[in-house]
């Protein structure tokens with residue numbers, strides 16, 4: 001992974017000093033709340049329901065074991081001994097003290113980490129596929145360009161105060177796993193007819209209050225122009241974005257209002273001035289950064305391993321885990337492993353300091369000392385030998401990190417919601433936990449098969465509920481908490497936004513509602529059809545009918 | 559004491575200097591209705607929105623002598639009476655963040671005929687000021703004094719500087735002396751800026 005040189009280190013050190021001084025001035029009354037707000041937000045610090053929340057950047061989800069250990073230490077020392085992985089691959093601490101944040105940042109800087117631009121109206125952490133570099137279906141490893149973009153966007157002087165937040169995702173696979181269509185800018189890397197690295201650029205996607213999938217603004221962009229083109233897009237947005245209304249301030253609204261043709265025209269006009277300038281990425285710079293993402297020093301291994309095969313055959317629990325939590329790898333004899341942060345009945349994405357140490361140890365022992373976080377809120381060991389899988393499983397299981405539910409109904413994507421977040425309309429974690437307990441039967445989960453369930457506590461959609469096969473959204477009705485249900489959302493190349501099935505439900509009703517949606521699916525599915533395929537084939541109506549039919553007999557929801 | 563920071567033209571060092579320019583400020587509009595969007599008071603004008611009504615412009619008092627900073631809208635309506643002073647180098651223009659660089663360019667074929675352009679940011683969180691600065695410097699080749707005025711606070715100064723500004727009128731209730739330090743918050747920024755190239759072109763990082 002990328003290693004800091006003197007320049008990188010100096011920037012994070014200077015940031016610590018800068019933020020320390022800003023905090024001092026705020027606590028000393030020299031900065032008003034309003035003035036301090038964008039400063040702390042651009043450093044990932046929210047003022048939440050019970051305490052501040054600090055969001056620490058994990059650039060494109062890649063971490064070293066040393067970094068994870070440090071995060072564990074920080075969570076223990078400055079928080080309550082746990083952290084939460086978010087849907088943008090970052091780590092959130094729920095209980096730090098505002099006055100401790102400079103110290104936390106100083107500790108992070110010792111392991112080449114920071115909280116820069118994890119919030120606020122600026123370019124946020126760039127996200128990508130958690131299997132970047134090792135996925136069998138990968139065409140281009142997007143991480144070198146992602147790192148170049150991270151540096152370009154860090155304290156960008158022109159885009160420090162945009163109309164609204166700005167999220168960029170990059171992906172280089174045939175099967176998109178980075179939801180590039182749900183980002184302000186999505187960069188899809190591919191090889192063009194000349195076998196050169198090129199980029200298909202999506203713009204104007206985003207979830208939130210007005211969910212819209214992105215539109216292709218440029219089919220073919222040479223990689224050398226990745227920065228200049230993004231700069232042109234964001235410049236047009238900076239000037240013309242709707243600053244008068246925070247709900248309409250995202251780039252998607254501007255793109256929609258102008259129409260993609262006109263927006264493209266304005267971007268292209270801007271781009272002609274930037275195109276061949278200093279922003280053009282040189283081969284030398286790409287090479288400098290790309291050397292950090294060279295393939296690991298893999299051993300030459302056979303494609304099969306007898307001990308693994310035996311363990312699968314003789315140990316059903318291990319076999320179940322191997323089926324759900326182990327993924328293909330481009331190098332023979334290696335696999336990627338998902339460490340499930342979704343044990344039934346616990347907050348999705350949460351991990352204790354002790355568990356962080358365990359995962360860091362696993363990474364050191366079995367996966368070249370590196371790991372990744374996924375937007376599904378799990379951790380990944382990307383390079384594990386087949387012959388080591390059993391040992392990894394045993395150790396992960398002992399730490400409650402091996403729930404074999406990846407990609408299943410209880411692998412719920414869930415925002416912190418009303419338990420922590422001050423923007424929430426409703427709690428989301430207890431809903432996730434209740435659904436997990438309702439379906440706490442592995443055989444039944446396997447029977448249901450691949451499905452994605454996403455929960456957001458409000459329409460900011462941090463839980464990406466619009467693209468969940470089943471999406472749950474917390475809504476406020478006369479001061480009480482209700483939940484609206486959508487079905488048919490999907491991430492990936494054929495992404496779609498889910499449709500609401502009808503009036504909302506109370507928290508108590510939610511496990512039953514999910515149960516009834518599943519019943520319809522199990523009844524209607526044909527052969528190998530996944531939940532989402534069935535929804536796409538038969539539409540929302542049968543689901544709606546079954547869910548509300550039962551309700552009419554019982555108590556009615558509003 | 560003056561609250562104006564200026565980068566010394568010769569060595570780039572920031573110093574506090576006396577302000578030679580007087581801002582011409584139109585009178586407040588009659589009954590300005592509070593605009594709301596989605597239940598919230600609108601804090602920012604949209605790019606291209608009107609800045610002053612013709613009435614406000616007409617009722618603006620322009621000092622009879624001395625160097626004056628005139629809002630673009632006032633200049634547009636009353637340039638005839640300002641012509642000789644402009645030629646004497648006594649008129650600078652104030653552009654608000656929701657006004658466009660094109661509108662300014664339309665008035666002055668050669669922007670360098672202006673001794674100073676000031677960009678007025680009503681609220682510090684309005685990042686359009688950075689793009690405007692950048693455009694004036696890189697697109698329109700403006701080389702004279704470019705000044706940030708309005709809600710100008712020290713925590714944005716580093717960005718202002720990199721966006722091409724070379725003078726900064728710190729908001730009256732804050733200390734310009736304290737603010738100077740923030741012009742040097744970072745010693746080797748990653749990306750290029752006005753008059754700067756990306757770090758990988760600036761030095762050898764290999």
Ligand code: SF4
Pocket residue numbers: 415416417418421422423424425456457458459460461462463
């Ligand atoms: S979706 Fe809403 S409730 Fe959930 S974390 Fe985001 S802002 Fe908070």
